[in-house]
Amino acid sequence: MGVVAASVLIVDDDDGIRTSLRLALEDNGYVVSEAADGEAALGQVKAQPPDVVILDLMLPGMDGFECCRQLRRSSDVPVLIVSARGDSHDVVAGLEAGADDYIRKPFDVPELTARVRALRRRVRTTPEHPGQVRANGIEINPDRGEVTVDGKAVHLTKTEFRLLYELAAHPGRVFSREMLLERVWDYGYFADARIVDVHIGRLRAKIEPDTSNPRHLVTVRGFGYKIDA
């Protein structure tokens, strides 16, 4: 699990779920904190930022979507939303509110820890990922976690950063949604490709001067996405 134990904040109003998750995650070597509602969660993230937030969408008072949006204003901590609704529109809404990934109730503990691990993965410098990257006006420094687009600094969440890095490190190469799901989120063939689409949309909102006519991160119809050299 690494040298430093990863910390997870569980935000759920259901006592049973919070307690059982705490037991399971602690058994898997995580440091766990809990919050029963959105306000408490925001306070905890401010006081002591965790490595990953596990956020239930159905919360009393401030709901999960709002909590996620407010969290995003001050933090780039990875957020894994837990959806109990059958309606898949909720998933998209949650991702658009700034979540990094989602998982459906009921889930297996191995499934959950795999998701948490994938969210904690950082860009590592390997021969394939040679450190600093420049492509099409985008400059990424993975060691310092800095991104500039046309000379202007841009603030990205960890997942957005990884996604942009993946694309920019291979200028001109087209990535299918499945490839990006595997490389950034550690998913297999059957994952929900909307995760990629929503993140691409968020990324464009941050790096493109005109999102309806993207210059940096372009769509290759029928294939996927790419960043030119």
Next chain:
Amino acid sequence: MIGRRLRLGLTLRLTLTFAVGALLLSTAVALGSYVFTATFLVHEQERTALHQTYLNAAIVRGRLLGPQADVPGILDALTTGSSTNTIIYNDGRWYSSSLLVSRDALPATVRRTTLSGSVVRTWTRIGHSPELIIGVPLPAADSAYFQAFDESSLRHTLFVLQSVLLAAASAATAAGAGIGWWASRRLTAPLRAVAAAARRLAAGNLDTSLPEESDRELTGLVESFNTMVATLRERIQRDARFAADVSHELRSPLTTLTTSLSVLQGRRDELSDRARAALDLLGTELARFERLVEDLLEISRADTNASDQEREPVRVGELVLNVLEQQRYADISADLDSSALEAVVAGDKRRLQQVLSNLLDNAAAYAGGATQVSARATDRTVTVFVDDAGPGVATEERQLVFDRFARGRNATRRGSQAGSGLGLALVAEHVRAHGGRVWVTDAPTGGARFAVELPRSST
């Protein structure tokens, strides 16, 4: 079926009624017109002929009584139309203006009656022409005057009149039939609309409704139909929503259960043998329970028509291979030909995956596991076959196995593998939503073969 027969009958009946009505009416009018016109024309002709004959007879009498009566000269001097011939009897001899129409052309009764002192008017036939013959006795001169009128033109006029009236009557009948057909179509259009809407409804399209009707007599029908559909839709959706709500509410406690179970499973070593056996049982049943809740939710989603389907191009071959990559399907062989590997369908990847894994899990639960998955494609479809080596599915059960909670006679539960009872029903629902079909036959190697046929997308 009954609706269709009724509709045809109504249209036919109305068309026939209108046609027969038009036929009777137009025939009566035509016949009346003909009789009236013909009578009038014949009468007029006779009057004119009589008038002319009297005038000529008077002239003939005057000449005959005058000095130097020259009968042939009298004949020549008479003014008659070209189609009229004159014959004079005088002093036992017959004189004729024409070689064709002479004494012999006159019927014997005409001659006799005239010579005995009466005016005769009669119709006869000379050659092919109808002739009106008028005989006037001239007793003072001991003579008789006959005039024969060729009435071919009158006959022709009457023939033309007949033809025109017949044509008019036929046209009126045809028009009557046409109007009848049109009217019946108009009349049954709302019926057909209702029938079509009912068919759509029966096919599961709950959004069916009839458009507003401006006709006051039909508004009631349309309104009650739409109300019925709305009530039906509400009831079906309420039922489906209830199932969805129940499954949904079960998700949170289920999460707590599975999570707690995994804590226990992680600490198996700390448990006694008896506790471990109980834990395993708990794990098996919890997995089954979880599956049931998921399937119920899924199927109620299909029932409420909540089409959150993500349609994207899916390569069927790729999907099959990816499903088979999972550990529990390691013993199953794959046989995909190149056309099937290329085949793309517009589908929801998650649901298509569920179709295949439900079929595989069904084979695992009831037939000792699937042996082979194969796929073949045609220009329009791609079909995936899942074969097993089990006892097969009896012919009479081949439809029933896709029903909800259906358990075949041979479907004895095999340990922990038993499914939710909704697996094949979900397969059927998903395949139907993709515009395909699913059926079961015998596998070539014995056992059962489940086949899923999906339409290929054009791209």
